[in-house]
Amino acid sequence: MPTTCGFPNCKFRSRYRGLEDNRHFYRIPKRPQVLRQRWLSAIGRTEETVVSQLRICSAHFEGGEKREGDIPVPDPTVDVQIKIELPPKESKNNDRRRKQTIPARFPCDSPAG
Numbered sequence: 477m478p479t480t481c482g483f484p485n486c487k488f489r490s491r492y493r494g495l496e497d498n499r500h501f502y503r504i505p506k507r508p509q510v511l512r513q514r515w516l517s518a519i520g521r522t523e524e525t526v527v528s529q530l531r532i533c534s535a536h537f538e539g540g541e542k543r544e545g546d547i548p549v550p551d552p553t554v555d556v557q558i559k560i561e562l563p564p565k566e567s568k569n570n571d572r573r574r575k576q577t578i579p580a581r582f583p584c585d586s587p588a589g
């Protein structure tokens with residue numbers, strides 16, 4: 477399966493086909509949270525409906541390149557590229573603690589229906 481764009485009604489899906497396809501795909505950023513939320517709302521998803529394989533094609537960014545803080549738009553040739561200011565990055569020396577509270581896994585014991 478070729479990678480497809482997760483943007484709703486992505487019109488570049490067909491437009492780019494066969495042409496000089498130097499399109500690439502971006503994952504939804506995990507951090508910072510504020511950026512992730514903006515991406516999710518831009519593509520009409522929530523944490524509940526987003527899937528990890530979801531990719532956004534470069535055609536949703538001005539010039540075909542994502543820059544820091546960019547939010548994908550339906551069509552950067554007609555829509556103004558949205559950009560947010562990212563919060564300062566966390567210090568690398570800080571916060572080396574790992575989360576220890578993740579349960580190993582959920583047993584597959586849901587009642588048969």
Ligand SMILES: [Zn+2]
Pocket residue numbers: 481482483486487488489532533534535536
């Ligand atoms: Zn797309």
